[in-house]
Amino acid sequence: MIPFVTLAGKRALITSGTRGAGAATVALFEELGARVLTTARTKPESLAASKFVAADLMRAEDGAVLAEAVRERLGGADIIIHMLGGSSSQAGGYAALSDAQWQQELALNLMPAVRLDRELVPEMVARGSGVVIHVSSIQRALPLPEATTAYAAAKAALSTYSKSLSKEVAPKGVRVASVAPGWIETEASVDLAKRLAAEHGADIEEGKRMIMDSLGGIPIGRPSKPEEVASLIAFLASDRAGTITGAEYVIDGGTIPTV
Structure with a gap:
């Protein structure tokens, strides 16, 4: 019996795939038949070297190295999953955030996706097929002002960028969607x-x-469990979601209290 969702034969790049929801997404994609390459700053012992590229994606040069590894090891990407994100800003509200901390949040939560898409999406456009999924956050709509203002703003920028990219490349056969988890x-x-x-x-x-x-x-x-977030991402990346593009899917257990 053919499974409801399959990624058999697909080539996938999944950033930040060594722990949490990223690791769950890597495991599920492999279970569903995809060839996966993932990245983080440090390789866990349990992960085969052939499936991993050490990179700090806050650095433009490391993004270029990763894109070249995708071409060399996979022959290109059919699917790109941007899992990378996080926040290290201190508490204290807007007044506690320096210019450097604002730049840090944008460098981690927005720019790696922008750079990798610029490297790899043109190849999808040339083939006339591909899927890009950006993992945002419900904090783009529900920021916590004490500690996550800059993170939330960076994720909001990622969601807006994702929507704009989808409008540009959907007519050329490339689907782009975003996923906004709550607490995982x-x-x-x-x-x-x-x-x-x-x-x-x-x-x-x-x-x-x-x-x-x-x-x-x-x-x-x-x-949410990491595996639940991974399941949503896998469905969106599959051919079952063939007309889904330009949309953001919230997975937060109902945390956002409005429509």
Whole structure:
């Protein structure tokens, strides 16, 4: 029986694929038959060297090296999944953010996707086929002003860029979509829940509740699993989603309280 979703024969680049939702996406794409190349600054021991390129995508030169590796190892990309993102800005609201911190958030959350698309999407256009998925965040619409203003603004820029790119390349056979997760229960977020619990003399479930409360609550009562985010991405990348382009898909357990 043919599976509902297959990526058999597809060549995929997945950035930041060594942990969390990125690692889950790499694993699922391989399970569904794709040939995958992923990247991060450091290779985990469990990952084969042939499937990995060490790169700091905040540096333009490393993006160019990764794009060339995609051509050499895969012969090009049928699918690009931009998973890279995060925030290191301090708390304290807008006044605590320096120019350097603003540049840091844009350099991590926007520019790697812009550069890699500029390198690899023209080859998709030339073939008349391809899929690009940008992983944004619900914080583009629901920023937390105490600590994530710059991150949220950078993700909003990524979503807007994704929409613009889709309008340009869809007539040429290339689909572009974005995915906006809410809180994902990754190793890092579980560690945060443990720290919060320890600080308040509570258990880890209460630590998770504190995080959910900081987001205004999650109606479904729990964060998304990395595998759930990966499943959405895999569907959007597959031929089953053949007319989906220019749209953003939220996966947040109902966190955003408005239409």
